[in-house]
Amino acid sequence: LTDVHAARSRLGITIPKVKAIKEQILLPAERTKDEIEAEIFKVGRAYSAAQKKIKRCNERLDQLMKELEAAE
Secondary structure, eight states: OHHHHHHHHHHTOOHHHHHHHHHHHHSOOOOOHHHHHHHHHHHHHHHHHHHHHHHHHHHHHHHHHHHHHHHO
16 A cells, blocks of 8 residues: 555645546536537538438449349
8 A cells, every 4th residue: 555655646646636637527618619619510520421421321232232133
């Protein structure tokens, strides 16, 4: 236990520091309007890219189904 306490002290890990970090993790800081709008934009781009990928996948599945039917 003494070694653990010594290592903790060398690394600067104190109870108040750990408590502060835990509070930051549990209670995220409020974001600004610009930060929220930026995230909305990023999510919108990701959504659009996912929709395009779904469309390409559906087209490819249609191609494969036609190829399968022709092979029978």
